[in-house]
Amino acid sequence: MHTTHFMRAEIGEQPEVLRRLARAEWDAIQQLARELHTRGLHYVFLAARGTSDNAAAYFKYLFEIANGIPCGLAAPSVVTLYHAQLNLKEALVVGISQSGQAPDVVEYLAHAREQGALTLALTNDPNSPLAQTSHYTIPLHAGEERSVAATKTYTATLGAIYLLSAALRAQSEAPDHLHHAATLIEQVLQAEPHLQEATDRYRYMRECVALARGINQATAQEVALKLIETCYVMCKAYSVADFMHGPFALIEPGFPCLLFAPDGATFATALESAMKLRAGGAETIIFASNAEILAQARTPVPMPADVPELLSPIVYAVAGQLFAYHLALARDLNPDQPRGLQKVTKTR
Amino acid sequence: MHTTHFMRAEIGEQPEVLRRLARAEWDAIQQLARELHTRGLHYVFLAARGTSDNAAAYFKYLFEIANGIPCGLAAPSVVTLYHAQLNLKEALVVGISQSGQAPDVVEYLAHAREQGALTLALTNDPNSPLAQTSHYTIPLHAGEERSVAATKTYTATLGAIYLLSAALRAQSEAPDHLHHAATLIEQVLQAEPHLQEATDRYRYMRECVALARGINQATAQEVALKLIETCYVMCKAYSVADFMHGPFALIEPGFPCLLFAPDGATFATALESAMKLRAGGAETIIFASNAEILAQARTPVPMPADVPELLSPIVYAVAGQLFAYHLALARDLNPDQPRGLQKVTKTR
Numbered sequence: 292m293h294t295t296h297f298m299r300a301e302i303g304e305q306p307e308v309l310r311r312l313a314r315a316e317w318d319a320i321q322q323l324a325r326e327l328h329t330r331g332l333h334y335v336f337l338a339a340r341g342t343s344d345n346a347a348a349y350f351k352y353l354f355e356i357a358n359g360i361p362c363g364l365a366a367p368s369v370v371t372l373y374h375a376q377l378n379l380k381e382a383l384v385v386g387i388s389q390s391g392q393a394p395d396v397v398e399y400l401a402h403a404r405e406q407g408a409l410t411l412a413l414t415n416d417p418n419s420p421l422a423q424t425s426h427y428t429i430p431l432h433a434g435e436e437r438s439v440a441a442t443k444t445y446t447a448t449l450g451a452i453y454l455l456s457a458a459l460r461a462q463s464e465a466p467d468h469l470h471h472a473a474t475l476i477e478q479v480l481q482a483e484p485h486l487q488e489a490t491d492r493y494r495y496m497r498e499c500v501a502l503a504r505g506i507n508q509a510t511a512q513e514v515a516l517k518l519i520e521t522c523y524v525m526c527k528a529y530s531v532a533d534f535m536h537g538p539f540a541l542i543e544p545g546f547p548c549l550l551f552a553p554d555g556a557t558f559a560t561a562l563e564s565a566m567k568l569r570a571g572g573a574e575t576i577i578f579a580s581n582a583e584i585l586a587q588a589r590t591p592v593p594m595p596a597d598v599p600e601l602l603s604p605i606v607y608a609v610a611g612q613l614f615a616y617h618l619a620l621a622r623d624l625n626p627d628q629p630r631g632l633q634k635v636t637k638t639r
Numbered sequence: 640m641h642t643t644h645f646m647r648a649e650i651g652e653q654p655e656v657l658r659r660l661a662r663a664e665w666d667a668i669q670q671l672a673r674e675l676h677t678r679g680l681h682y683v684f685l686a687a688r689g690t691s692d693n694a695a696a697y698f699k700y701l702f703e704i705a706n707g708i709p710c711g712l713a714a715p716s717v718v719t720l721y722h723a724q725l726n727l728k729e730a731l732v733v734g735i736s737q738s739g740q741a742p743d744v745v746e747y748l749a750h751a752r753e754q755g756a757l758t759l760a761l762t763n764d765p766n767s768p769l770a771q772t773s774h775y776t777i778p779l780h781a782g783e784e785r786s787v788a789a790t791k792t793y794t795a796t797l798g799a800i801y802l803l804s805a806a807l808r809a810q811s812e813a814p815d816h817l818h819h820a821a822t823l824i825e826q827v828l829q830a831e832p833h834l835q836e837a838t839d840r841y842r843y844m845r846e847c848v849a850l851a852r853g854i855n856q857a858t859a860q861e862v863a864l865k866l867i868e869t870c871y872v873m874c875k876a877y878s879v880a881d882f883m884h885g886p887f888a889l890i891e892p893g894f895p896c897l898l899f900a901p902d903g904a905t906f907a908t909a910l911e912s913a914m915k916l917r918a919g920g921a922e923t924i925i926f927a928s929n930a931e932i933l934a935q936a937r938t939p940v941p942m943p944a945d946v947p948e949l950l951s952p953i954v955y956a957v958a959g960q961l962f963a964y965h966l967a968l969a970r971d972l973n974p975d976q977p978r979g980l981q982k983v984t985k986t987r
Binding site: 333334336340341342344351352355356357359360361362363364366367368369372373374375376377378379381382395440497498504505508516519520521523525527530532533536537538539540541542543556557560571629630631632 | 700
């Protein structure tokens with residue numbers, strides 16, 4: 292059954308994609324890191340759309356936390372529609388696009404390069420316009436992605452970002468870390484029957500929120516997008532901190548909240564939020580390994596223990612992908628044919 | 640009737656608040672601009688939550704478009720939970736909080752200052768912790784805000800941002816521009832009966848999206864937050880460009896979409912989106928002055944003509960505030976008492 296959909300097949304390929312990426316690109320990424328060091332890396336701006344924009348959120352958190360380099364997300368329309376002249380000459384500007392086709396991302400990178408920025412493409416197609424526009428390219432080695440809902444190119448992008456961050460810190464064991472992440476993903480895949488069972492209850496869910504704090508903000512955003520694309524559930528991702536500033540008003544008995552709560556620096560605030568949500572009567576679907584927070588959940592989704600915090604978005608995203616995939620099936624939808632979408636979206 | 644709610648009373652105060660701000664702060668803002676010029680202003684990071692985060696989006700677009708200065712939004716947890724050491728010494732770091740109390744925003748600013756950044760507070764309370772932490776403060780002069788759903792402090796923040804951007808460009812007529820915006824807001828307020836009538840149809844709306852492109856991304860986000868807070872409608876804001884990358888799958892006949900489409904550089908893409916939404920059967924609520932796009936709407940919300948594009952978020956936000964306010968009344972909700980919220984939200 293699992294191989295009948297591209298989406299499910301590609302979810303299953305993710306451990307191998309991460310291992311291949313680490314093997315194929317680590318040397319080149321270390322070389323790139325040396326060149327970036329020589330040039331001096333002060334701050335980063337990231338241009339991306341859709342799933343790639345969620346990968347950009349991971350980039351921002353990881354580089355700020357682990358490298359101390361401030362990162363901002365670009366607003367491509369500033370260049371493509373308003374024709375601004377941005378002073379980016381001290382910046383590294385990173386474009387992310389699995390197809391490498393996104394015209395507004397390509398145009399933003401071209402502008403940044405003209406302005407004197409160093410430019411880097413993360414793309415699954417090293418011959419794409421995005422790669423050709425950039426000084427450097429990290430190819431994702433994910434193989435062709437046929438599912439409209441991106442899965443393996445998302446985690447491959449996160450893997451490439453992880454390697455680059457580690458290389459800049461001369462952390463030589465980074466490829467081993469990706470191998471470890473691949474093993475943890477295999478554990479998540481083994482728990483698929485549990486995830487599948489859990490989705491049945493949400494057959495008629497119309498809306499929900501996806502919550503996290505810190506680096507798993509990327510996970511919440513990406514799982515929200517998968518739920519929207521494949522299940523047509525109106526799902527909005529929030530930092531739990533932002534959620535408490537206003538949107539908490541949405542909470543009424545039964546309101547469904549996905550919460551991604553791995554161990555680490557943000558766990559205490561996630562636990563506090565889980566208790567507030569429960570007190571408000573929310574229906575919580577909690578992805579975590581800690582027993583205390585899982586006990587707060589209406590639907591606990593146990594995750595592997597000892598997931599390193601900075602790798603957790605790679606592992607937790609896969610559980611979210613499986614949740615979205617099986618919920619689509621529970622709703623008798625074909626996750627490979629989201630209505631109104633095509634694989635490559637072009638906006639200016 | 641209108642004065643029975645703090646929210647409506649404060650919506651009505653906005654023209655006067657903008658005029659007062661321009662009168663009281665223009666000289667000080669010009670002086671601040673001179674000091675920023677002397678120091679050299681390369682890039683900006685903005686820390687804010689909730690409504691203030693939407694004002695930060697306006698800051699980013701305006702400073703990138705009009706000043707060419709790249710701006711990024713901060714992720715406060717990077718400092719408050721992960722204890723990162725961010726290299727911000729060349730940056731201007733701006734904290735936005737109407738109360739000036741937000742602990743994570745204050746902590747981010749304190750960290751940035753320690754790291755050598757220049758820091759600026761935009762707050763309605765010049766004695767607040769945020770103001771005391773920052774090198775510079777622009778007070779908003781909005782008067783006490785008693786509504787939980789912020790309105791006048793939002794547009795006052797936008798006004799302060801507009802003045803600073805203009806002062807950095809030595810554009811001496813900026814206070815006149817805010818006076819003009821105040822007059823345009825008065826025109827929006829005069830059209831209130833039409834807005835009130837328009838909301839009735841959405842009495843039972845459960846979810847919607849709020850769309851815009853470019854600088855009115857701030858408007859879409861802020862109106863989405865007002866709808867969530869006061870009407871408990873699950874509303875997510877998107878750039879129309881991002882919306883086409885995946886979330887367009889949500890569109891089915893009758894799916895409600897608010898679209899903010901003022902004249903200017905982004906109008907053509909808004910019109911294109913309006914036509915796609917119509918073709919998909921969406922129910923469109925379009926805020927615009929252009930007759931062609933209003934004709935695409937199921938519910939047109941005519942806006943004043945000749946709104947200068949970079950001021951349009953100030954004017955269009957008010958129409959959105961009135962829409963949320965009257966929709967709350969149509970749903971027999973008290974917009975002054977959003978469930979589960981307090982005026983000042985503190986997160987770390």
